Amino acid sequence: LAWLRSSHREVVLVTNAHAGGITVFDINAKRVTPRNLTPLPYSHPMGAVANPVTGCFYVGLNGTGKVAVFDSGSGRLVGDIPNLHKASFVDIDVPRNRLYVGNADYEAKTNNFVAVVEQRANRVNKKIATPSNSRPKVDPTTGRIWANSFDTGKISIIDPVSLQIVTTIDTRTTPSKIAIDAQRRRVYAANLQKKSITVISADSGAILATVPTGTAAVHTIVVDQASGVAYGTQHIGNKLTILTPR
Numbered sequence: 001l002a003w004l005r006s007s008h009r010e011v012v013l014v015t016n017a018h019a020g021g022i023t024v025f026d027i028n029a030k031r032v033t034p035r036n037l038t039p040l041p042y043s044h045p046m047g048a049v050a051n052p053v054t055g056c057f058y059v060g061l062n063g064t065g066k067v068a069v070f071d072s073g074s075g076r077l078v079g080d081i082p083n084l085h086k087a088s089f090v091d092i093d094v095p096r097n098r099l100y101v102g103n104a105d106y107e108a109k110t111n112n113f114v115a116v117v118e119q120r121a122n123r124v125n126k127k128i129a130t131p132s133n134s135r136p137k138v139d140p141t142t143g144r145i146w147a148n149s150f151d152t153g154k155i156s157i158i159d160p161v162s163l164q165i166v167t168t169i170d171t172r173t174t175p176s177k178i179a180i181d182a183q184r185r186r187v188y189a190a191n192l193q194k195k196s197i198t199v200i201s202a203d204s205g206a207i208l209a210t211v212p213t214g215t216a217a218v219h220t221i222v223v224d225q226a227s228g229v230a231y232g233t234q235h236i237g238n239k240l241t242i243l244t245p246r
Helices: none
Strands: 002-005 010-016 021-026 037-039 045-051 056-061 066-071 077-081 087-093 098-103 113-118 123-129 134-138 145-149 154-158 165-170 175-181 186-191 196-201 207-212 218-223 230-234 240-243
Touching: 002 045, 002 056, 010 045, 010 056, 021 045, 021 056, 021 066, 045 098, 056 077, 056 098, 066 087, 098 134, 098 145, 113 134, 134 175, 145 175, 186 218
Parallel strands: 045 087, 087 134, 175 218
Antiparallel strands: 002 010, 010 021, 021 037, 045 056, 056 066, 056 087, 066 077, 087 098, 098 113, 113 123, 134 145, 145 154, 154 165, 175 186, 186 196, 196 207, 218 230, 230 240
């Protein structure tokens, strides 16, 4: 899911991996129908992020190895970024004009990297070798990229200047997605298969706690920057897991 606010409207984009498409709708819409679906056959769209400067959405297409670019106003496909492999989740560093793209080569595990895309040209600038199935998240305070490997449980912290891995954290879990609380300097990792949430210091990289989530397998997690409350969606469930800061 990605959200974008312009001067006159707020738009939401949702990826529909198994339906093979994306859905774009106004945040005030009372209902969404199949008419809102833009089909992308055989693409398996995964992660999405919005660029507030360009007004575009970027969607990782695992099935085609590309990142698709959509105009937020029309919801139409306006371009793509090639030369990727099993593209998965994406995140953006607006000040540096960069897009980071993970890769989910979880079967063969032969192409394991986080790609650095130069947004001015929509061109892959570098591929940083990482553990398999790594998914990037940018710390908006430092610009460091946290790449969590769902397959290995390791989180690679990448320096935005050298574009080298400077720290590796072994969570010994299954981090599906992470969220960063920039204000309180906390990182939350949703451990899908281990049914827990790992809390990490965003500054030192130290693991502060691993919180069991009971029977709930948390798949994706976000954090409210104002309150510090983390919200996790439950895999194959219709409830939220809520974690409040101490």
